[in-house]
Amino acid sequence: xxxxxxxxxxxxxxxxxxxxxxxxxxxxxxxxxxxxxxxxxxxxxxxxxxxxxxxxxxxxxxxxxxxxxxxxxxxxxxxxxxxxxxxxxxxxxxxxxxxxxxxxxxxxxxxxxxxxxxxxxxxxxxxxxxxxxxxxxxxxxxxxxxxxxxxxxxxxxxxxxxxxxxxxxxxxxxxxxxxxxxxxxxxxxxxxxxxxxxxxxxxxxxxxxxxxxxxxxxxxxxxxxxxxxxxxxxxxxxxxxxxxxxxxxxxxxxxxxxxxxxxxxxxxxxxxxxxxxxxxxxxxx
Amino acid sequence: xxxxxxxxxxxxxxxxxxxxxxxxxxxxxxxxxxxxxxxxxxxxxxxxxxxxxxxxxxxxxxxxxxxxxxxxxxxxxxxxxxxxxxxxxxxxxxxxxxxxxxxxxxxxxxxxxxxxxxxxxxxxxxxxxxxxxxxxxxxxxxxxxxxxxxxxxxxxxxxxxxxxxxxxxxxxxxxxxxxxxxxxxxxxxxxxxxxxxxxxxxxxxxxxxxxxxxxxxxxxxxxxxxxxxxxxxxxxxxxxxxxxxxxxxxxxxxxxxxxxxxxxxxxxxxxxxxxxxxxxxxxxxxxxxxxxxxxxxxxxxxxxxxxxxxxxxxxxxxxxxxxxxxxxxxxxxxxxxx
Numbered sequence: 001x002x003x004x005x006x007x008x009x010x011x012x013x014x015x016x017x018x019x020x021x022x023x024x025x026x027x028x029x030x031x032x033x034x035x036x037x038x039x040x041x042x043x044x045x046x047x048x049x050x051x052x053x054x055x056x057x058x059x060x061x062x063x064x065x066x067x068x069x070x071x072x073x074x075x076x077x078x079x080x081x082x083x084x085x086x087x088x089x090x091x092x093x094x095x096x097x098x099x100x101x102x103x104x105x106x107x108x109x110x111x112x113x114x115x116x117x118x119x120x121x122x123x124x125x126x127x128x129x130x131x132x133x134x135x136x137x138x139x140x141x142x143x144x145x146x147x148x149x150x151x152x153x154x155x156x157x158x159x160x161x162x163x164x165x166x167x168x169x170x171x172x173x174x175x176x177x178x179x180x181x182x183x184x185x186x187x188x189x190x191x192x193x194x195x196x197x198x199x200x201x202x203x204x205x206x207x208x209x210x211x212x213x214x215x216x217x218x219x220x221x222x223x224x225x226x227x228x229x230x231x232x233x234x235x236x237x238x239x240x241x242x243x244x245x246x247x248x249x250x251x252x253x254x255x256x257x258x259x260x261x262x263x264x265x266x267x268x269x270x271x272x273x274x275x276x277x278x279x280x281x282x283x284x285x
Numbered sequence: 286x287x288x289x290x291x292x293x294x295x296x297x298x299x300x301x302x303x304x305x306x307x308x309x310x311x312x313x314x315x316x317x318x319x320x321x322x323x324x325x326x327x328x329x330x331x332x333x334x335x336x337x338x339x340x341x342x343x344x345x346x347x348x349x350x351x352x353x354x355x356x357x358x359x360x361x362x363x364x365x366x367x368x369x370x371x372x373x374x375x376x377x378x379x380x381x382x383x384x385x386x387x388x389x390x391x392x393x394x395x396x397x398x399x400x401x402x403x404x405x406x407x408x409x410x411x412x413x414x415x416x417x418x419x420x421x422x423x424x425x426x427x428x429x430x431x432x433x434x435x436x437x438x439x440x441x442x443x444x445x446x447x448x449x450x451x452x453x454x455x456x457x458x459x460x461x462x463x464x465x466x467x468x469x470x471x472x473x474x475x476x477x478x479x480x481x482x483x484x485x486x487x488x489x490x491x492x493x494x495x496x497x498x499x500x501x502x503x504x505x506x507x508x509x510x511x512x513x514x515x516x517x518x519x520x521x522x523x524x525x526x527x528x529x530x531x532x533x534x535x536x537x538x539x540x541x542x543x544x545x546x547x548x549x550x551x552x553x554x555x556x557x558x559x560x561x562x563x564x565x566x567x568x569x570x571x572x573x574x575x576x577x578x579x580x581x582x583x584x585x586x587x588x589x590x591x592x593x594x595x596x597x598x599x600x601x602x603x604x605x606x607x608x609x610x611x612x613x614x615x616x617x618x619x620x621x622x623x
Contacts, residue, residue, distance in 0.1 A: 062613070063622060064613075064618065064621075064622065125497065126497060129497050129498070129499060130499070131497075131498050131499075132497075147481050147482045147499075225484075225485055226489075229481060229482045229483065230440060230482065230483040230484070230485065231480075231483055231621075232483075232618070232621040232622075233621060233622065240443075240485070243361075243443060243485070244440065244442035244443050246360075246361070246364060247358065247360035247361055247364070247442060247443045248360070248442065248607075248611065248612065248613075249360070249363075249364065249367075249385050250613070253613065
């Protein structure tokens with residue numbers, strides 16, 4: 001810090017660094033983000049801007065859009081909350097226990113990353129269809145998964161699981177065993193050690209994983225359209241509505257709903273990030 | 286602040302640039318290569334026709350053309366062409382989708398009058414496919430709204446085929462209810478209440494019914510129904526012909542802007558015109574689409590029984606029917622919004 005303040009008052013826009021390559025790497029970063037991320041989003045906003053506020057609100061406040069938004073965000077929340085618990089458990093088990101086939105179980109977690117989502121969707125709907133292996137077992141219990149909103153949640157849980165496990169697992173790996181041992185020697189119970197020592201250390205990464213998983217759920221399309229049933233107002237997700245809009249050559253309608261989705265996602269992710277920052281501050285302070 | 290641009294960095298940037306340039310460039314189509322952009326149920330038809338046309342063209346000109354085709358939902362395919370997919374010809378589910386391309390100036394506005402029969406070399410219709418023995422005893426449209434009957438049809442917002450289904454259902458409902466639109470709307474509402482899955486395309490709906498065993502009846506393309514029976518073998522499905530259906534006229538067109546750029550106009554025009562010859566019509570018939578040519582139609586009469594068919598012209602054409610039924614707030618939306 002003192003090095004910075006003792007420098008001349010010349011306005012500088014970067015921290016001095018002993019590492020080389022700042023200018024080219026920054027140029028590259030900005031260029032890349034611009035082309036890959038900002039470009040498509042800017043085009044979308046540009047298309048939407050042509051509508052004006054009233055046109056935009058007219059499109060996104062339709063009951064169908066709001067219903068689909070409720071379905072999408074609601075399912076994403078349920079799926080990522082479920083994965084929050086299951087993902088933590090899986091990460092904990094994979095990191096802390098040694099058991100046969102652990103490496104294979106570990107590798108399995110990554111499969112949803114790699115599997116084409118359409119394949120996942122077809123497999124899930126075959127499995128959960130009323131005549132499917134799992135579906136026909138659930139049917140007598142009155143549970144229908146495929147072609148209902150529950151199917152959306154299942155597909156979302158599938159695609160988003162690795163995000164939580166892979167974010168939390170390295171943190172559990174790095175947990176300081178000495179702290180736990182010390183707590184144990186001081187007479188803490190196993191639960192106390194988990195809640196007071198381990199969990200607070202994991203929590204920030206858990207929130208990061210939750211945010212990633214949640215974002216992944218919101219963006220999922222490929223697997224959901226096979227299992228959801230896609231009934232308007234009931235089991236239709238926003239991305240499908242966007243595709244339907246495009247199939248009517250209604251580009252502005254599609255980009256307007258896309259912009260709404262972007263705004264909602266941004267707000268939700270911002271909330272999670274703020275929560276995460278608050279947790280970190282509390283822990284450090 | 287000056288940062289020397291070192292040799293190594295220069296090399297790295299050069300490498301990145303080269304990587305960018307070596308990306309596959311938009312295929313510069315040769316004059317004897319052609320891309321046919323089509324909709325879902327025609328895969329078998331074009332695979333067959335392309336072989337027949339290749340040998341014809343080779344005999345005529347001495348060179349074998351490279352014929353490629355691509356499939357998808359009709360609307361999505363039209364959009365791909367609008368956005369730059371280098372289609373030489375489009376063969377889509379309904380004229381509305383080709384009109385959309387024409388509106389962007391890629392196809393001449395008078396495209397539909399450039400080939401015989403409104404540029405539709407074959408027709409098809411909408412029929413029912415039920416499980417063998419017809420366990421739910423489905424005979425006509427009225428049976429589709431009975432409680433406990435599950436109907437499989439794709440989403441008309443995303444599937445061209447599904448739009449034909451809805452219009453056919455509507456034509457029946459009007460006829461059965463003394464042309465009362467409110468009653469027809471009520472029929473459509475009960476119809477969709479029996480639909481457990483709205484697939485995004487006709488192909489997906491067929492798979493849902495045939496492969497995944499969902500639903501009691503599939504409402505869809507006649508060609509798809511016969512193809513499913515041919516693929517599944519005897520004794521699994523059977524076709525039921527409703528009392529009323531619609532004459533589906535899937536049109537074809539040369540994409541003017543693209544053929545002029547590729548120099549493929551002669552090939553593309555011949556490709557579509559040959560569809561109207563007896564050979565082309567026979568390929569159409571054996572792939573379960575209804576030929577226009579009476580002689581070819583007679584040859585396949587056993588698989589194309591006479592039906593009471595309404596036409597989209599009775600709905601005022603697609604330019605009127607599309608917004609009325611399928612635009613936001615249209616009849617389909619009203620039926621779903623309650």
